[in-house]
Amino acid sequence: MLIFYLILIISISAYDNNTIRIYIHEELPLNTLIYSSISLTNNLQWLPSSYLFQTYFYLNENQSLYTTNQIINREEFCEKKLCYCSECLINLNFLQTFSLYNISIRTIQIIIKDINDHSPTFKKSFLQLPIAENLPIDYEIPLESAIDYDYGLLSIQNYELYPIINNPFVLIKRSKPILKLKKILDREIKSNYLLKLIAYDGGQPSLSGEQNIEIIITDVNDNAPIFDQIIYRKSLPENQLIDSMIFQIHANDYDEGENARLNYSIDYQSNLFYINEKTGEIYLKKSLDYEKQRSYSITIKAHDHGIPQLNNYATLIIDVTDVNDHVPNVLLTEVNGTIMNNYQINLSECISKDIPLLYIYVTDDDSGDNSRISCTLNDTRLSLIILTTNAYSLQISGLPLFDYELEQSVIVHLQCTDFGKPTLSTSIFFHIKIDDCNDNPPDIIFPLQFNQSLLIPYETTKIPFIITQFIIQDRDRFQSNIFSYSFDVSPLLNLSLTNNGTLILCSMPSITGLFIINVTVYDIGNLTNIISIPINIYSIYETLEIKNFNIENTSLILLLIFFIIIFLAAILISICFLITCLLRSNKIKSSRNSIRNSSCDESTNSSNERTGSSQKTTIEVLEDTTNSSNRVYQYDLKQAAAAAVDMKVINTSDIHQRDFGYSEKVERYLTHLNNRVTGIDRDEGVYGSSDISSDHATQQLTLRPSSISSIHSSQQAYQDSLKRFEQLYSFVEHHQKTNLHTTAFSSDSLIV
Structure with missing residues (x-):
């Protein structure tokens, strides 16, 4: 070993x-x-x-x-x-x-x-079997089986019967050893046989056990009891009533009289079952338990009253079926594995999700669906996370969370129910004690949030000035009433904030106006609350002056507004009048232009027959550019446009000055000239730089003014200009007479 x-x-x-x-x-x-x-x-x-x-x-x-x-x-x-x-x-x-x-x-x-640690054994080491001498050939005598507590191949595997010679019996190797008669018995020749039955297991080496058997040959009673079946099977629920009949077995004996009267017995004394020896009714003596033992095998023996007594055996197998007769067993353990006996949990209200609070183990002694268990909680804030079969972890499920300020303890009902019919359940109530944590920011009780600015007069306020006194509370129960403060102010202001929450103005600023103070309150857990305090530091005198000014000048302002309204109305009326005049003027001009266009069309047609082209007359007066009074005057005459006259004053020295007296006289003179020219029905030529020739030869007539350096006054300039235009007029008269029938000029102007 x-x-x-x-x-x-x-x-x-x-x-x-x-x-x-x-x-x-x-x-x-x-x-x-x-x-x-x-x-x-x-x-x-x-x-x-x-x-x-x-x-x-x-x-x-x-x-x-x-x-x-x-x-x-x-x-x-x-x-x-x-x-x-x-x-x-x-x-x-x-x-x-x-x-x-x-x-x-x-x-x-x-x-x-398994190991081969048990040898086969028989309940009886010596067995006597009386048998009748008139037993037929091949009659089978069941023998007692050996017992081997090993399992499988190590259990009993073989039986052998000795002696082999001079033995009318042979051994049939089945689940139980059986002696089979092969020769006719004769009591007179031999009245008994001594046999040895040896049982072997399947170990290496094989272990064995033996039983000595004496076969006694008797006379007369030659029929043994015969059962209806060799093996009977019966199913019983585990809650079968005690002393109830569970089965009745029956056997027959073909003998008569006492040889046919049978009695029944249980081969091995059982404390669970008993049998009526006359009727074969089997009764239950004690309750069954499926969880302890699920099947029973009973050997029933039937024997007659003949001499010798004959018997036979049958097997009754009782299968116990499960009944849902066990409630679930619940075991609570802490996270470290300690078994909980008082069913109380301390839980911080700030505990995070998915942290196990305890473990729940559920067992059920039933089987199948009767042992399947489902557990539920009455509080949705908790959840059961399945670890393995019938093992759970109790965790925080999420929202809503536990709040110490609302409740300090919770009774949780855990119910575990199996799936049997009828269902059985176990309820456990465990107590959750909620611990407080710093989860609430400080509440500012006073001052309340300012809707308007706090007015502080600049001249009459005594420094230091207490702006406000903070009153702070914290809803956390175990939060000490110790708070810290910080602030910022815009624009800068000389303030101080004491540890007890007093906000003090230490000195007046250099300027008045609106100041915003943001105060932050901290608890010991660094949770904060913020309040904004607007203050308005103002000057009393500025306020009085503004009020007096407003009272004294109210009438003046009203009067000014009245005049502004009148002025705007006058402007509006003037604009309307001006628009009306412009519309009338445009209408008159359009009528005149239509008349002129008709006359100009006739003149243009006759002129086109002679010249084959429209002409433009331009008179330019060139003066010396050395003086700012020297101007260039251009006179345009368009026959096709009813001899409209345009005059432009051009400052050749880029000095934007206008001699309006001089310009007016020149215009008047040109207008007179235009009236005379427009009376001719043909183009009289162009005044300025032009080519005048009947045979398209180019001739340039240039009349240069004398130097105007000696001109010392505007009167002298006017007289000189008038002389020039008189010369121009004579030239134009002469030009009209001498060139009455000439063709059109190839050039556009003459320089005078």
Whole structure:
């Protein structure tokens, strides 16, 4: 056995990051290492669902899993229903905490493999079987099965019967050993047979157990009881009533009389069931519990009263069905894993979302839907976050938040309900005590927000002047009434703000006007509130002067407004009159132009026959540019436009001065000349620089004025100009007579 443990191999397989499957053998030595360093953190705790296995396993300081001095017996686990007999799997659940906000469930699945540590045994080491001599060939005699507490291949695998020679019986290897008669019995030849039945298991090496059997050959009674079935099956709910009949079994015997009278019995004395030996009715003596044992196998024996007594066996299998008869079990633990007994939580009102407050573990001893559980809360500010099956984390869900100023404690109702029919539930009320935190800014009770400016007279205010005294409150209960202040003012002003909230004007500014003071109040948690205080520092004398001025000049202002209105009305009337005059003047001009256009058309047609082109007459008077009075006068005559006369005064020396007396006389003279010229029905030529020739030869006639350097007065300038125009007039007269029938000039003007 020691060698076996030395070569023991523990196989490990990982299903996911949080679940590890380990295969071990039963009956491991003390302090055997099962798994090394389950968690990198040192904060690994057993969950309540695995407390039962702390007897067999423990964690050392390195978070490694070892066996204790308690022997791990697979058969004991199976018998106590700690695991299934077919596959003995146990779950070790641990709470793994990385940080306050990072936890996980770590599961170690251990499958306990069987070892061949039990030998087959019989309940009776010696058994006597009386049988009738008239048993037919191939008659089968069921024997008692051996018992081996190992499972699977390590359980009973084979039976052997000795001796083989001179034995009328052979062994049939089934689930139960059966003796089969192969030869006719004769009591007179041999009245009994001594046999040895050996049972072997499947271990290496194989273990065995034996039973000595004496077969006694009797006479006469040759029919044994026969059951209707070899195996019977019955399902019972776990809440089956005690002393109720659950089943009736029946067997027949073809003998007569006492050889056919049968009695029934349970082969192995049971504390749960009993049978009526005459009727075969089976009754329930004690209550069933699905969670403890889910099936029962009962061997029923029927025997007659013949000599020898004959018997037969049948098996009744009772399957227990689950009933929702267990309420959910709720366990509350703190974040560090400590079990909560008083169901009270201290919660800060400033706690943030997604921080676990406690853990809730729910178990139900039922199975299937009867063990499925759903938990609810009566407060929407809390939420249950599913960690694993029937394990929750209680957290703050979000809005609305807990507010200490509104409530100091909350009673939370936790209800966990299974899905069985009918549903069963468990209710737990736990108390949440809300702790205050600094979550409210200071409230400014006085002064209230200013709607108008605070008026401060400049001359009569005594310095220092108390502007206001602040009264501050804080709704936080444990907030000390200690506040700090800061301020800024625009424009600059000499102020001081004391620790008790007194705002003082220390000195008057150099200028009066509006000042805005922004005061910020701080509590010890640096939460703030701001108030703006407008103050208006004004001068009393300026105010009185403005008032007097307003009173004295009210009438003057009204009178001034009256005259302005009259003036604007006069301007408006003048504009209207001027527009009317302009419209009438334009109308008269348009009528005159229509008459002139008709006469000009006749003159133009005759002139076009002679000259073939329209002509323009220009008279230019060139004066010396050395004097600002020297002007150039241009006279234009357009025959096609009814001899309209334009005169322009051009200052050749860029001096914008006008000699209006001189210009008026020249215009009058030119007008006289125009009247005479317009009486001719043909173009009389052009005055100025022009080519005058009947044969299109160019002739330039130039008449230059004498030097005007000797002119010392405007009268002299007028006389000289008049002489020039007289000469011009004579020249034009002469030109009209001598050139009456000449063709049009190729040039546009003559320079005079």
